[in-house]
Amino acid sequence: MSKILTPEEIEFQRETYKIGxxxxxxxxxxxxxxxxxxxxxxxxxxxxxxxxxxxxEIQYDSKNAGQVYSLDIEYLEDRLLALTEMNIVYVxxxxxxxxxxLIKASYNVNTKEFYKWENVINFLKSKNIKxxxxxxxxxxxxxxxVNNSIKHSTSLIDEKxxxxxxxxELKYMSHNELIWFFKRVKDFPYxxxxxxxSEIYKDLYQFDENRLDKIAELYALRMDKKNAERxxxxxxxxx
Numbered sequence: 303m304s305k306i307l308t309p310e311e312i313e314f315q316r317e318t319y320k321i322g323x324x325x326x327x328x329x330x331x332x333x334x335x336x337x338x339x340x341x342x343x344x345x346x347x348x349x350x351x352x353x354x355x356x357x358x359e360i361q362y363d364s365k366n367a368g369q370v371y372s373l374d375i376e377y378l379e380d381r382l383l384a385l386t387e388m389n390i391v392y393v394x395x396x397x398x399x400x401x402x403x404l405i406k407a408s409y410n411v412n413t414k415e416f417y418k419w420e421n422v423i424n425f426l427k428s429k430n431i432k433x434x435x436x437x438x439x440x441x442x443x444x445x446x447x448v449n450n451s452i453k454h455s456t457s458l459i460d461e462k463x464x465x466x467x468x469x470x471e472l473k474y475m476s477h478n479e480l481i482w483f484f485k486r487v488k489d490f491p492y493x494x495x496x497x498x499x500s501e502i503y504k505d506l507y508q509f510d511e512n513r514l515d516k517i518a519e520l521y522a523l524r525m526d527k528k529n530a531e532r533x534x535x536x537x538x539x540x541x
Contacts, residue, residue, distance in 0.1 A: 309541055316507075323408060323503045327496040330400055335392050343385050343481070350378040382477035387452045389484055394449040397442065397491035404495060408502045419446060431501045438494030441487040448483060451475075 307315070401422065402413040409429075415421045426433040433439060447462050452475075463469045468483040509517075525533065 307540075309539070312540055319408075320503070320507055323499055323506070326404060326407075326499045327492065330492055330495060335389070335396075339385055339389055343382060343389075346378055346382050346385070350375065350382065379477060383475065383480065386477050386480040386484060387475075390445070390480065391449055391452055393484070393488055393491060394445050397445070397495070400491070400495050401498075404499055404502070408499075408506065426498075429502075429505050431498070431505060433498070433501075436494055436497040436501070438490030438492075438497070441490035442494050444483075445487050445491070448480075 398417065402416050405411065405416070405422075405425065406413045411425075416425070423433065444466050447466065448469075451460060451463050458474060459469055459472050464472070466483070468479045468486070469475075472479065521530065521533070
């Protein structure tokens with residue numbers, strides 16, 4: 303049998319949860335992965351630029367000399383592609399982790415199946431949260447699509463990815479387009495989570511007259527007057 307909380311314990315728990323929601327996003331910018339890998343990407347980009355300049359300027363004595371430079375360029379491009387893909391996969395994974403943590407902490411629900419985006423959407427719909435109107439929703443969707451493409455295929459671009467600005471008219475992924483894409487979308491997971499936490503706060507803790515009336519009607523449809531009177535008295539004891 304679960305312990306019956308006192309009014310003081312209820313108030314403390316409620317206010318603690320409210321503060322937790324209000325401050326949730328303050329701790330989401332602790333990610334240093336982009337900073338550390340960004341320096342390496344910048345270094346390799348500089349090396350690649352130098353290699354391309356040398357390749358253009360060099361006076362070939364034989365076909366072999368050109369082939370060596372071509373291989374060096376290809377090697378650097380492959381490394382840049384791999385690192386940029388890692389950046390995108392990490393940002394998406396970090397978003398998934400923070401999203402699950404936010405929903406689980408707020409609603410005390412099992413989020414194991416939330417790796418499927420449609421399950422997240424269905425849950426938010428059940429709470430009447432207008433997720434599609436939140437800042438970053440479009441960019442989160444694009445990030446999800448590119449992440450899935452990186453994880454489940456080669457560098458060949460599928461039709462979903464081709465609908466994204468940076469990849470239109472392209473056949474294969476390249477590090478340049480991925481870097482541009484990453485720079486455009488990288489801050490939107492934070493913005494989306496921030497606005498979502500505000501919407502969850504409203505759902506859990508804000509009650510205007512219209513909402514209270516709907517809740518009262520819901521219970522009136524299920525309770526007779528005797529039970530409603532008992533419920534009213536029990537609710538008073540919680541405060």
